[in-house]
Amino acid sequence: MQLLYYLAINAARRELLIQNPYFLPHDDAIHSLKQAAKRGVEVHVMLTAAAVIDAPLVQHASHHHFGDLLKNGVRIFENQKTLTHQKVMIVDGLWSCVGSTNFDDRSFELNDEITVGLIDRGIAKELREAYMRDLRDCKEVLFDDWRKRPWKHRLLDAGCFLARREL
Numbered sequence: 267m268q269l270l271y272y273l274a275i276n277a278a279r280r281e282l283l284i285q286n287p288y289f290l291p292h293d294d295a296i297h298s299l300k301q302a303a304k305r306g307v308e309v310h311v312m313l314t315a316a317a318v319i320d321a322p323l324v325q326h327a328s329h330h331h332f333g334d335l336l337k338n339g340v341r342i343f344e345n346q347k348t349l350t351h352q353k354v355m356i357v358d359g360l361w362s363c364v365g366s367t368n369f370d371d372r373s374f375e376l377n378d379e380i381t382v383g384l385i386d387r388g389i390a391k392e393l394r395e396a397y398m399r400d401l402r403d404c405k406e407v408l409f410d411d412w413r414k415r416p417w418k419h420r421l422l423d424a425g426c427f428l429a430r431r432e433l
Contacts, residue, residue, distance in 0.1 A: 275299060275302055282355070283397050286368060287351055287353075287368065289313050291331065300339070312343045314349050352364075356394050361390065
């Protein structure tokens with residue numbers, strides 16, 4: 267599953283939409299996401315806000331990479347309304363991944379997960395439309411605001427990131 271996710275990121279040429287509630291990517295995935303943005307791909311990552319997710323510590327751990335991603339052109343959106351449990355990736359309106367795999371080590375290495383890769387413009391269009399509807403309940407995380415978050419939030423993020431293997 268990890269390979270499928272990485273192939274999708276590296277294959278993107280115009281648009282990459284990721285919707286995943288638990289987002290703790292490896293450094294190589296972070297690098298690939300930043301490279302995609304640098305080559306002109308519109309990269310959007312939609313997550314659930316820590317205030318409404320069922321595992322807020324995981325979400326705080328994922329915050330560790332936000333600054334680096336935002337600074338390098340990746341746009342991050344947090345759903346403020348509800349836990350969005352979809353694990354969807356849409357690449358260039360053609361290639362889609364849909365399944366149960368979270369974007370974290372536990373899903374890639376331990377859990378029994380399944381994700382299907384599809385090449386179908388019709389399915390990609392429907393998934394993109396659903397993504398855009400979900401985007402209405404999201405707040406975009408902006409780099410300048412992110413840098414100014416309170417020290418308690420930063421401390422919680424750092425502590426959770428250190429414990430990420432156990433989350």
